[in-house]
Amino acid sequence: MSFQRHDKRPAKNLPSNKARYNEGNSLSPWRESLNTIIFGSETLKGKIFDLGLSICILLSVLVVMLESVDFIHKRHTEALFVMEWFFTVLFTIEYVLRLITVRRPWLYFKSFFRLVDLLAILPSYLILVVPGGQGLLSIRVLRLLRIFRIFKLSEYLSEAQLMMAALSKSVRKITVFLYAVLMLVVVCGTLMYVVESSEAGFTSIPVSIYWAIVTLTTVGYGDISPQTPLGQFLASLIMIMGYGIIAVPTGIYSAELIKTYNEEKIRNDACPDCGRTGHDFDAEFCKYCGHQLGDYS
Incomplete structure (x- = not known):
């Protein structure tokens, strides 16, 4: 025969886990x-x-x-x-x-x-x-x-965090885009090395690739420029492609930014335990240390 004690007295005097935590970590x-x-x-x-x-x-x-x-x-x-x-x-x-x-x-x-x-x-x-x-x-x-x-300019800090989140989600797409651009500048640089002479500044394929990068990104230092009609025609095509290429990563990032903005809402009050910000508006506890957050209004 086993004896069990059934204590039906209310446990109102016993502190909860949250109370014991706050008591042990109070300042x-x-x-x-x-x-x-x-x-x-x-x-x-x-x-x-x-x-x-x-x-x-x-x-x-x-x-x-x-x-x-x-x-x-x-x-x-x-x-x-x-x-x-x-x-x-x-x-x-x-x-x-x-x-x-x-x-x-x-x-x-x-x-x-x-x-x-x-x-x-x-x-x-x-x-x-x-x-x-x-x-x-x-x-x-x-x-x-x-x-x-x-x-109370919390929207600026939250927007910065949203931009970083959107950028991290766009990394793979932008990486593929940059790989395609890299192949394009290698091909264009090699073609310019074949078309132009060393007197025009295209002394090697790496130098020609450097010129292609400068031209494709619409920077245009002018230290190297094609002299032949065919080279100038090719340079014109690369310049035009440069303007179109600039819009590609912008569109990728903008799409991810809009998507992330609709998914995440961030508040700016600091956690009293670890001092970090960036919590969701409906968060009751810090996502970094787990401490209870204050009321946000």
Whole structure:
């Protein structure tokens, strides 16, 4: 005989899995407040923070550009040095705050924009060790992509993600198209090598293929040009084909873009756990770390 205990008391005092998860991963009040300001572009404080950060990024890039001008660099060396290190320290503090205000800093560190944040401050410190690295500082202009989160301009960021998704779906078709173009320029270049002489610049088949690529893409450097009537006639045909060929990948990509736009709708609020964006409008949980998202309106 087996004895079983049937406890019919309500389990209202037992926390759910979601509650236990949120309790174990909750932030302290001051970290939660900073998280809302730094990652919450939907709030007034978040908009002010993003706007101020973008202005600082623009000013820091301007300092780097002015430093590359010789007479400005010679006259204002100390001022430019002080301003550059002011922005470097400011961006370092901002980067550290981003790390400590997310629940999973490693997920934050792995994402693309967070690596850009790190690359924006590393060159200044590398200059102390590696001379001549000032040009690397211009990489922080990539951080201006954050400006799309200001003033609820989420449609711009979502459109960028839709464009990338459509481009990835068009890769195979565009690859086949480029292969056909490659065969065409090889044939046209070989024909021009046979028709024209070396005096006209067609000294080899690779050089002739280079001319065919420049002509087919309608760039037309003019460093090599056919001299014979047959060569000029062939060049005219290649130029006309170039205009028609340009429209092919555009049509392929446009079709995929429309299809992807109808399939995907993306929101722009950041996950409070890993700080990443790009979730569906009807998503309740982050697709990168699984944390519950806030209400989006």
